Amino acid sequence: xxxxxxxxxxxxxxxxxxxxxxxxxxxxxxxxxxxxxxxxxxxxxxxxxxxxxxxxxxxxxxxxxxxxxxxxxxxxxxxxxxxxxxxxxxxxxxxxxxxxxxxxxxxxxxxxxxxxxxxxxxxxxxxxxxxxxxxxxxxxxxxxxxxxxxxxxxxxxxxxxxxxxxxxxxxxxxxxxxxxxxxxxxxxxxxxxxxxxxxxxxxxxxxxxxxxxxxxxxxxxxxxxxxxxxxxxxxxxxxxxxxxxxxxxxxxxxxxxxxxxxxxxxxxxxxxxxxxxxxxxxxxxxxxxxxxxxxxxxxxxxxxxxxxxxxxxxxxxxxxxxxxxxxxxxxxxxxxxxxx
Amino acid sequence: xxxxxxxxxxxxxxxxxxxxxxxxxxxxxxxxxxxxxxxxxxxxxxxxxxxxxxxxxxxxxxxxxxxxxxxxxxxxxxxxxxxxxxxxxxxxxxxxxxxxxxxxxxxxxxxxxxxxxxxxxxxxxxxxxxxxxxxxxxxxxxxxxxxxxxxxxxxxxxxxxxxxxxxxxxxxxxxxxxxxxxxxxxxxxxxxxxxxxxxxxxxxxxxxxxxxxxxxxxxxxxxxxxxxxxxxxxxxxxxxxxxxxxxxxxxxxxxxxxxxxxxxxxxxxxxxxxxxxxxxxxxxxxxxxxxxxxxxxxxxxxxxxxxxxxxxxxxxxxxxxxxxxxxxxxxxxxxxxxxxxxxxxxxxxxxxxxxxxxxxxxxxxxxxxxxxxxxxxxxxxxxxxxxxxxxxxxxxxxxxxxxxxxxxxxxxxxxxx
Numbered sequence: 001x002x003x004x005x006x007x008x009x010x011x012x013x014x015x016x017x018x019x020x021x022x023x024x025x026x027x028x029x030x031x032x033x034x035x036x037x038x039x040x041x042x043x044x045x046x047x048x049x050x051x052x053x054x055x056x057x058x059x060x061x062x063x064x065x066x067x068x069x070x071x072x073x074x075x076x077x078x079x080x081x082x083x084x085x086x087x088x089x090x091x092x093x094x095x096x097x098x099x100x101x102x103x104x105x106x107x108x109x110x111x112x113x114x115x116x117x118x119x120x121x122x123x124x125x126x127x128x129x130x131x132x133x134x135x136x137x138x139x140x141x142x143x144x145x146x147x148x149x150x151x152x153x154x155x156x157x158x159x160x161x162x163x164x165x166x167x168x169x170x171x172x173x174x175x176x177x178x179x180x181x182x183x184x185x186x187x188x189x190x191x192x193x194x195x196x197x198x199x200x201x202x203x204x205x206x207x208x209x210x211x212x213x214x215x216x217x218x219x220x221x222x223x224x225x226x227x228x229x230x231x232x233x234x235x236x237x238x239x240x241x242x243x244x245x246x247x248x249x250x251x252x253x254x255x256x257x258x259x260x261x262x263x264x265x266x267x268x269x270x271x272x273x274x275x276x277x278x279x280x281x282x283x284x285x286x287x288x289x290x291x292x293x294x295x296x297x298x299x300x301x302x303x304x305x306x307x308x309x310x311x312x313x314x315x316x317x318x319x320x321x322x323x324x325x326x327x328x329x330x331x332x333x334x335x336x337x338x339x340x
Numbered sequence: 341x342x343x344x345x346x347x348x349x350x351x352x353x354x355x356x357x358x359x360x361x362x363x364x365x366x367x368x369x370x371x372x373x374x375x376x377x378x379x380x381x382x383x384x385x386x387x388x389x390x391x392x393x394x395x396x397x398x399x400x401x402x403x404x405x406x407x408x409x410x411x412x413x414x415x416x417x418x419x420x421x422x423x424x425x426x427x428x429x430x431x432x433x434x435x436x437x438x439x440x441x442x443x444x445x446x447x448x449x450x451x452x453x454x455x456x457x458x459x460x461x462x463x464x465x466x467x468x469x470x471x472x473x474x475x476x477x478x479x480x481x482x483x484x485x486x487x488x489x490x491x492x493x494x495x496x497x498x499x500x501x502x503x504x505x506x507x508x509x510x511x512x513x514x515x516x517x518x519x520x521x522x523x524x525x526x527x528x529x530x531x532x533x534x535x536x537x538x539x540x541x542x543x544x545x546x547x548x549x550x551x552x553x554x555x556x557x558x559x560x561x562x563x564x565x566x567x568x569x570x571x572x573x574x575x576x577x578x579x580x581x582x583x584x585x586x587x588x589x590x591x592x593x594x595x596x597x598x599x600x601x602x603x604x605x606x607x608x609x610x611x612x613x614x615x616x617x618x619x620x621x622x623x624x625x626x627x628x629x630x631x632x633x634x635x636x637x638x639x640x641x642x643x644x645x646x647x648x649x650x651x652x653x654x655x656x657x658x659x660x661x662x663x664x665x666x667x668x669x670x671x672x673x674x675x676x677x678x679x680x681x682x683x684x685x686x687x688x689x690x691x692x693x694x695x696x697x698x699x700x701x702x703x704x705x706x707x708x709x710x711x712x713x714x715x716x717x718x719x720x721x722x723x724x725x726x727x728x729x730x731x732x733x734x735x736x737x738x739x740x741x742x743x744x745x746x747x748x749x750x751x752x753x754x755x756x757x
Contacts, residue, residue: 042443046436143522143551159529161485164464174439243432247461251431253523256553290436293426298390 021333026189029276033182037175045174046246047290052181053242054263054282056188060235061264062272062281063192067204068228070119071128073260075236077138080147080255082108082237083244087148088156090165090244097168097245101184105237112233116226135260139252147250164248171245181242188235189275195231204228266306269313271320280321284309366643368408369415369670376414380421381673381681384441384450385476386458391429392552393577395454397654398476398493398662399424401641402452404649405666411648415670416678423447429552431461438462442469448686451669452476452662456526459483471683472690472707474669476662479577480525490690490713492668492705493661494627494738496520496530499602500575502719502738503625504534507571508541510733511598515544517569519560519584521576522549530575530602533742540741544569555580557587565593574601578656581605582613589617603627603719607656611727622724623732627716628660628700630731635699637664660700668696668705694753702735708753714746 036048057075064070082104089100118130148156150163171180195201203224206214214221244250266284271277289302317324383406387396403422410419423445425437434457441447442465450466453459454477466473466488475483475491483489484497494502500518507513518534520527531547538545548563550556561584564572572588574581581604588594594617601624608631614622629638641663645655653659672689673681696705702718718737722729750756 041440043436043440046432046439050432050436139551143549146524149524157524159481159524159532161463161482161525162460247431247435248464249431249460251457251460253429253457253553254431286432290433293428293433293437294440298426300390 025276025329029279030182030186034179037178042174043290043294045178047287049174049178049181049246050243050286051279051282052178052185053239053246054285055185055278056239056242057236058263058267058270058278058281058285059185059188059192060232060239061267062270062278063195063235064228064232065264065267065272067196067201067208068119068225069123069208070225070228071124071264072115072131072229072232073128073257073264074115074131074135074138075232076255076260076263077135077257078108078111078233078236079240079243080138080142080250081111082240083250084142084147084240085237086241086244087165087250091148091150091156091163094166097166097171101238101241101245104241105234108237108240109230109234112229112231112236113226115233116229119225119229120222132257132261135257139255139257142252142255146252147244149249162249165244167245167248177246181246184238184242188238191231192235200224200227262303262306265310269306269309269320271317271322271324271326273319274322274326276325277320277322364639364643366408366647367640368405368412368644368667369674370413372413373411374413376410376412376417376419378414378416378418378678380419381415382421382423382445382447383669384445384447385422385424385452386427386434386437386441386450386455386462387424387453387477388429388455388457389426391456392555393579395429395456395477395479395577395658396424396426397656397659398454398665399452400649400653401645401659401662402476402666404644404647404653405663405670407648408644409666409670415673415681418678418681420670422451424452427455427458427461429456431457434458434461435465438465442466442471446683447471448673448681448683449474449669449690451665454479454658454662456480456521456523459486459489460525463489469683470687472687474665474690474707476665477658480523481529482525484714485712487711488687490707490715491661492628492664492701492716493603493658494714494716494719496526496575496602497533497740497742498714498717498738499625499627499719500530500534500573501537501740501742502627502736503573503600503602503623503721504537504545504571505736505739506623506625506721506733507573507598507600508538508543511571511600513543513571513598513600515546515567515569516571516573516600517546517548517564517567518573518575519548519550519564521552521555521580523552527575531573533740534573534575537740550576550580552577552580555583557584560584561587561591561593564588565591565596569597571598571600574599574605576604578604578607578610578654582610585614585618585622589615594618594621599623600721601625603657606631606722606729607654608632608728609654611724611729614724616726618724619726620723624722624724624729625719626657626722627719628657628664629702629720629735630722630729631655631657631660632728633699637667637698637700641700664698664700664705668693671696695755704755706753706755708749710749712745712749714743717743717746 086104151158171177266281270281387399389396427434450473459482463486478491518531535545721733
């Protein structure tokens with residue numbers, strides 16, 4: 001089992017020799033991220049808050065894709081599920097934000113498990129279509145029930161101006177909330193890392209290689225597939241709750257089907273096989289349109305770039321931009337070692 | 341020879357009168373013809389330009405007005421640096437550009453915004469940061485229920501109820517179906533209060549909500565037919581509304597219903613876009629007075645648009661509202677010491693605006709210190725005729741319970757009894 005884990009289960013950064021090198025890049029990225037509020041730009045702080053949130057979503061998508069070979073085109077809709085529960089609890093009970101966030105994540109994990117049911121029988125295109133239909137269903141449903149805005153009843157929605165939800169006690173300002181999102185993203189990475197380096201990771205690796213082999217090895221394929229979807233859904237739910245906290249409300253128009261497709265495509269472009277691929281995907285998803293908008297170019301122009309990037313990734317960089325960066329870094333380090 | 345000279349002089353005179361009548365010289369601010377060169381005053385606007393429909397005409401008009409101001413002495417020598425941002429109908433983007441304008445650029449106010457998301461997303465930001473938004477096209481309830489947002493337009497509720505009120509009084513409407521966007525604080529907000537108005541009269545009403553991102557007009561028309569209504573109220577952005585009417589035309593439904601609409605269809609380009617089919621049939625509510633009016637503000641608005649705006653910028657009610665917002669903003673800041681124009685002083689000056697009258701509006705425009713603002717709650721109806729519109733009703737106060745808190749505020753301010 002351990003060999004499978006080493007070959008398919010560990011992040012590519014394991015290729016870099018030395019324990020210190022293993023943690024160097026994450027620490028640098030974390031330091032850079034935490035220094036963003038010091039830039040003093042409210043616009044880019046908002047944009048990078050979205051980047052941090054969608055990194056968590058992309059992390060869940062890449063987990064499914066990398067470990068189980070499953071394509072989910074419903075993750076932005078899953079974010080909506082988590083966001084709905086977080087908002088509803090906030091307006092109804094005014095509980096601590098962390099509790100609401102966790103509840104939103106758990107609810108979405110359950111939704112993810114329900115989504116996993118067809119995944120037990122389908123793969124590839126057919127599963128992708130099922131998840132796409134689920135995203136479409138969510139879009140219609142949320143258009144009817146709407147996101148809670150401080151109203152009464154089960155839906156908690158009223159046709160009136162929005163009552164903004166409360167943010168975490170420790171993160172009232174935009175700067176503090178950004179740091180809060182970064183910390184949650186770090187915890188999300190830790191959760192995925194812990195799974196991948198434990199029994200579930202080894203089981204997923206074997207399932208991806210061959211379900212028959214996995215069953216022959218005594219792995220409960222059904223359980224681990226469902227568990228993978230639940231974990232991925234949990235992460236999307238957490239991200240949805242954070243998005244609700246960032247805007248202090250949610251709007252049904254933030255969760256169109258196209259967004260779910262787009263973030264999956266960008267996760268592939270960013271590189272689902274590398275730990276920082278999710279960060280690249282989120283940067284492409286939220287930073288790129290914001291840059292274009294700030295430069296006076298229509299944000300829609302980003303779609304042209306994304307299409308070209310996806311074709312490039314599928315044709316020449318199957319491990320995405322992250323794979324190319326990791327390959328380049330690896331070559332540079334080897335070259336440096338030779339010179340030493 | 342003398343005869344020819346007289347004829348020539350008469351022709352030139354007549355030509356000058358004609359051109360003068362068609363387009364008077366724009367007038368704005370100090371109107372001294374001198375370019376303003378002082379330290380710029382930063383003003384912003386957020387519009388929904390890219391998305392399901394272009395909703396930027398109020399921002400375009402404000403921009404044109406500020407160009408006129410900058411070419412005519414500015415605000416006592418200080419030009420206005422106008423930054424218009426596109427929220428793309430996306431709440432996340434609206435939050436980003438709102439923070440950019442208020443915190444990064446440091447605008448003293450927002451003037452001429454037109455959006456379906458900005459006001460909901462940023463109302464709290466504007467209140468927290470003490471900045472006023474004198475919006476143009478306010479399509480959502482948050483615009484009328486926030487302390488720091490005010491507009492000259494009446495909004496989807498006032499416009500929808502106004503249209504229904506006219507249809508009941510003049511066309512004998514007994515059952516109205518409202519075809520609208522599924523945006524709760526916009527389309528549903530307007531149509532549900534129209535529904536209450538009908539119910540209060542012992543009449544019937546229903547709502548057909550459409551997703552603006554993927555509006556299926558064929559389904560909407562089929563639902564309209566199935567609704568059993570005698571009157572159709574189209575309450576959508578102009579582009580969507582025109583698309584809906586095109587499908588209804590294909591089904592030749594003109595004579596099956598009475599047709600009314602809220603303000604977005606009141607646009608100089610709409611008669612040509614819809615064609616003759618709807619002539620004499622479609623009646624549109626206008627939140628402001630006719631765009632081809634001859635009053636001083638309407639004439640000046642057209643002249644400013646002609647001189648300072650792009651040819652393709654719409655000439656519609658929202659453009660008028662953007663013009664009024666910009667005009668009243670400039671009038672307020674012109675009273676300030678040019679060296680003491682900052683966010684706090686500008687907010688105070690805007691809040692002090694009271695009793696402004698215009699040929700564009702049925703009633704006075706005011707701001708005041710209140711938790712909500714809705715100065716414009718009377719409107720007119722315009723019927724589509726060959727190549728244009730004709731006014732079919734005089735200014736009428738809108739009859740809705742929604743106005744109760746606003747009327748109480750007006751009473752407190754001494755504006756009404």
